[in-house]
Amino acid sequence: MADYRNIVILTGAGISAESGLATFRGPGGLWEGHRVEDVCTPEALAHDPALVHRFYDLRRAALAAVAPNAAHAALARLDAEWPGELLIVTQNVDDLHERAGTGRLLHMHGELTSALCAACDARVSWPGDLPPKTPCAACGAPALRPDIVFFGEMPYQMERIERALAACDLFVSIGTSGAVYPAAGFVQTARHYGAETLELNLEPSGGSGWFGESRLGPAGVLVPAWVDEVLAR
Numbered sequence: 001m002a003d004y005r006n007i008v009i010l011t012g013a014g015i016s017a018e019s020g021l022a023t024f025r026g027p028g029g030l031w032e033g034h035r036v037e038d039v040c041t042p043e044a045l046a047h048d049p050a051l052v053h054r055f056y057d058l059r060r061a062a063l064a065a066v067a068p069n070a071a072h073a074a075l076a077r078l079d080a081e082w083p084g085e086l087l088i089v090t091q092n093v094d095d096l097h098e099r100a101g102t103g104r105l106l107h108m109h110g111e112l113t114s115a116l117c118a119a120c121d122a123r124v125s126w127p128g129d130l131p132p133k134t135p136c137a138a139c140g141a142p143a144l145r146p147d148i149v150f151f152g153e154m155p156y157q158m159e160r161i162e163r164a165l166a167a168c169d170l171f172v173s174i175g176t177s178g179a180v181y182p183a184a185g186f187v188q189t190a191r192h193y194g195a196e197t198l199e200l201n202l203e204p205s206g207g208s209g210w211f212g213e214s215r216l217g218p219a220g221v222l223v224p225a226w227v228d229e230v231l232a233r
């Protein structure tokens with residue numbers, strides 16, 4: 001790969017799989033046990049808030065039982081030691097990147113440990129269960145909902161992400177199936193602006209053909225090895 005200083009990394013559910021969190025697609029995935037439209041759309045929230053809130057309460061509770069793995073730790077080391085620009089964009093709503101110590105991080109699909117007011121858009125840290133109609137401390141409306149970007153909603157900080165993709169010279173995708181846009185299109189944007197592209201995934205993803213290089217294997221092995229390479233340059 002050519003010389004690079006400015007790195008953007010996209011992570012998906014595959015990076016948290018070895019910590020014990022289920023991915024979405026494939027055998028045993030979250031979308032095998034639930035229909036996306038029942039728990040992850042604005043319509044589902046309006047139609048059956050108790051079901052939607054319960055789904056995310058269970059996932060929030062599951063976070064307490066898991067810990068960051070070697071892949072999260074390696075990216076935290078990269079964040080601490082990489083002297084150039086770095087932005088880690090995660091599709092994950094777990095908090096394993098920050099628990100590993102990563103700071104240059106953005107959650108594009110929201111966060112399990114946060115609540116969003118549907119009335120005033122306030123976001124507040126929320127570690128425990130979130131019953132429907134919980135009042136918002138900022139505006140008083142009984143409108144707190146899980147701070148999750150549902151299908152059909154705009155992901156967070158897209159302008160900042162687009163700017164970072166246009167400016168990076170290396171784009172790396174880790175543990176994501178490339179099934180959900182806009183994240184699935186980041187590789188094409190980065191290529192368009194001239195970045196090198198690398199995929200680290202257990203199996204070829206939907207977008208594998210777009211990457212200059214694809215390495216297959218578990219994130220817990222591939223990511224620490226790649227970070228060692230980058231920091232040794």
Ligand code: APR
Binds near residue numbers: 011017025179202
């Ligand atoms: N190491 C590396 N990759 C892995 C591992 C592992 N240990 N285990 C699984 N994978 C790979 C799978 O092969 C798959 O390609 O991780 C990918 C996970 O894909 P998905 O389950 O589709 O998760 P993700 O790509 O993050 O989903 C994107 O879909 O439903 C939405 O909003 C949700 O953010 C999520 C988005």
